[in-house]
Amino acid sequence: MKRSEIAGLLTRLDEERRASGTAAPDGTTVRETAPDGSECRIVYARCTEEDAGLVIRAEMARADALGCTLEWKLYGHDAPAGMGDRLRAAGFEPEDTEKVLMLPVSEATAAAFQSPAYEIRRVQDVQGLDDVAGISRDSGRRNVAEERRQLELSLRDAPEEMSVHVAYVNGVPAACGRVYYRPGGAFAELAGGRTRPAYRKRGLFTALVAARLREAAARGRAHACVDALPTSEPTLVKRGFTEVTTTRPFVYEPAARVG
Secondary structure (H helix, E strand, O other): OOHHHHHHHHHHHHHHHHHOOEEOOOOOEEEEEOOOOOEEEEEEEOOOOOOHHHHHHHHHHHHHHHOOEEEEEEEOOOOOOOHHHHHHHHOOEEOOOEEEEEEEOOHHHHHOOOOOOOEEEEOOOHHHHHHHHHHHHHOOOOOHHHHHHHHHHHHHHOHHHEEEEEEEEOOEEEEEEEEEOOOOOOEEEEEEEEEOHHHOOOOHHHHHHHHHHHHHHHOOOOEEEEEEOOOOHHHHHHOOOEEEEEEEEEEEOOHHHHO
């Protein structure tokens, strides 16, 4: 893909980030907040060299006052340079860097992910969420109970903004994945792809990507995006996804929660 095309995708990505949450009163940050207020994520920030430290301290103070976990989702093309060093110095813990991949959505692009046929269900009830939690636990995920609780709240309060899919092998929940849809947006954001160790390398991951891409196409979304770790990136890129930037979460836990 040409550099100009990637620049255009980054522009669209930033537009989506700005529209995906609530802007701070001074306009410096855009936040997404968990349904119960226990977590907050900075998905976009507009800082200068001069005010970056002030903005970081203000968001930390807000998290302290609310007693919520704060995640700062820093992208590779964000300004100013060195923001990751500033966040770390302020007390944020960095997590793994992921590559942001994008793909035009259509039936044709979904077909590139076809794999052996599996039963794939969209989660509609508590049993489905229990299946997701079991897959997550066996995959080594932390805080599984809290994640399940947040998913249940999201499905209850805004079911049109997220769907969760589970793939079954002979009736056993073997893999799962989510897809998010911002109301009025053009993107489908893929997330939460996990497979139980005993069922890996059977095409379940690609089958779930295909199912979510077909759903995104049916809902009229123009692009799919995903934050990919090294475990999933090769499969996605091989089938058409393009890297446009990187992203890295930096997490701050208020003293009240740590204690």
